[in-house]
Amino acid sequence: MARTALQDQTVVIIGGSSGLGFASAQAAIAAGARVVIGGSEDDKLRGALAALGPAATGRTLDMLNPASIQDFFAAIPALDHLLITAAVIRPGRLLDAPLEDLQANLDSRFWGSVHSLRAAAPRLAADGSITLTSGMVTQRPQPGKTLAAVAAGAVETLAQSLVAEIAPRRINVINPGPMRTPLLAGMLDNDVQRLDALAQSLPLRRLGAPEDFADAALFLMSNPNVNGEVLHLNGGSAWA
Secondary structure, eight states: OHHHHHTTOEEEEETTTSHHHHHHHHHHHHTTOEEEEEESOHHHHHHHHHHHOTTEEEEEOOTTOHHHHHHHHHTOSOEEEEEEOOOOOOOOOTTTSOHHHHHHHIIIIIHHHHHHHHHHGGGEEEEEEEEEEOOGGGTSOOTTOHHHHHHHHHHHHHHHHTHHHHTTSEEEEEEEOSBOSHHHHHHTTTOHHHHHHHHHTSTTSSOBOHHHHHHHHHHHHHOTTOOSOEEEESTTTTTO
């Protein structure tokens, strides 16, 4: 289905220079799409574009900066699908963490999505789609991640609340569990033993793969009747 649905379409992926977004860019190109990726770091963006090949273009943007988001979309005349995987995650306890760190969680994942949707909407095809990303922290909150959970939950509410407002364009959310990405590896100090231990603690005894996320993203882009959904992609780990 995805190959037919995405052929010759333009897919914009914010967060496309690494991890889940990069895997989704690869899958979209394999499905026949043109891809525009956005990332926060020049070096990573250049490397990703070199790896993706001629079907990909991109530029840097800062999800904490509304002007940067506007500039990014100003260079895109039209798009068929928007996927946002990028977010700034700054753990901290509500009662004692610096407020600017706590606020960054909402400013990037929630407000970054809002600014992106407002900038993309005039360019988005009438039958296009938007896919946002939340996280399993909405089901299993952790100490120090209260604002990260609030931001993820706000993204899900945003998508469901916009179903009627942006129709006939569709909007959905992927809520991933632990995924084998550079972000997760960095949070665990790139400790292979800790990553393996985490995988063994999950019901399926494996971390999610970026390709799992990419398959889900392309499904949401390609299926014209999926709208307002939160797709939990965690191998059952949120409830085990």
